[in-house]
Amino acid sequence: MDTIIEILKSVHPEIDYETENGLIDKRIFDSFDVVNIVGELMDEFDIEITAEHMVPENFNSAAAIYKLVQSLEEE
């Protein structure tokens, strides 16, 4: 989780990722941010994120991203 928050902080340091759960819905992240974050996640966790995972529910909060990474690591 700490690594994920670190990655997120590198894009938008001003956000409190412990509490924020509307990163996409509130348009805090735009598609550029999401692509950058996905690239970092794939590098860091050696997982494959594809277009089918690109839904707001997977990126609205640090916890959701963590859940996505976990599920992809298990595959």
Next chain:
Amino acid sequence: MSFISIDFALFVTAALVVYYIFPGKIRWVALLIASYVFYTWTGFGNLAYILITTVSAYVCAGLMEKKAAEQQKYLSENKEKLTKEEKKSYKAEVKKKQKLILAAGLILNFGILVYLKYADWAIAYINLFRLSRFGRTDFIPFRNYIIPLGISFYTFQTMGYLIDIYYGKYERERNFFKFALFTSFFPQIVQGPISRFGELAPELYKEVSFDFDRIKSGFYRVMWGLFKKLVIADRLAAYVSETIAQRETYKGFYILLAVFFYSMQIYGDFSGGIDVALGVAEMFGIKLAENFNRPFFSKSISEYWSRWHITLGTWFKDYIFYPLSLNKGIIKLGKKCREVGSTLAGKKNPLAGPMTGLGKRIPIYIPMFMVWFTTGMWHGSQNRYVVWGLFNCFFIILGTELEPVSLRIVEKLKLNEAGALMRSYRVIKTFWLMSFLRIFDISKDVPSAFNAFKLIFTDWSSFRLAVVYENLSLEKEDFIVAVIAILVMFIFDLVQRKGSVRERIFRLPVPVQWVILSLLIVAVSVFGYYGPGYDAGSFIYGAF
């Protein structure tokens, strides 16, 4: 049958009566019948195309689901026997088969769309090539296909559904007739919005009960849409096209005014048409996706595109931008650049920074280029649309790259980025940039567009309002009505910032609500533009 005709008003009324007479559970059947009656009315030949799309998507979705079900069965039956690697390879095999089915559906449907829309464009280039290379003058004749109404919109909507089924986002619709309603729902078929299955299907198939307030609310929206289309857009259309066509005579401020008016025209035309679509759907108790969110208040081009034609933008984002951004080849290329960047950094090479930066940008800028190229092509089979698309792409990239510089300047000048002054500056800058880019839309080709842009900066002193009134199909009364109507639209958008205008109206005493509605009806009837050369049937986006 046009949205703006007595025929359409009578058709909607009849469809509403039949719809609410039908038992609640099967009201969707009335909608399906109405949609096919509407579509047949637009041209009997068009039916074949929408049926091919509907049947092929239905079959492909069924085949993909069958493969998924087989996979699930096989994996649960052999849960204990298979190793993790074997399961993974089996899944990959099934995914490959599903991909083939998806590809077949996409190629067939986009193939039809591309062929109908771009055959003549390709023929023109083939003829040119044959002439210049071999001196052949036996030109291939143009096909002059009549493009079926709304083909871009329903093809995009249906192919979005197919891709989502491939991703496993939803379960497919098993009832063919319900699915046929999803592809043909009549209010949105002319010019969108391009809906997603997950949002539209529950709306279409739910049990709707009669609600007078909802019908009244939908009617208000239809009238507001007609106001934007008939009082603003159609009134300005002739001035815009005449000025651009005679730009050598009417240069300078005449063109600038045409550029401004065209922004108002296209917004009134497109968002007005969308208001009609959403209002009609609301009368049937169906909520369609919003397609506009006060785009002229955007502070950057990328923000503008997230507020203008929203459903097309999100379609391109989900089905072109993200898949390309996450394409293995593109990711590898980006990674390679970043690796080279870090190697160069170790050697203290000055190219290290740019190389790393390039690596980060590749997965964004290549897909973005493709999105804008396709967006341009989507608008029409002329080079000017492609150039328009690529200019949009260029300015978005420029805006992104220059953002740190811009912020530094703001800081140095001690300006408040969030303050009214800076926000107004960014809104005005974005509005004019987008308006200037639309010159490609109203010019006949790329050189004419550049010429028109150049001519804006000449001979401002020759501008006379009297010339506009007398020579340019915008008489004094029309000019005054247009300016007042634009102001009304502007105020409406300002008020909308704080929530739905209709909800505010419905909180007022009933007599006041009726006065407002009556004024709207009078405005549309009296000030609606039905001048010479007026074609009530045509919406600009209807041609896309």
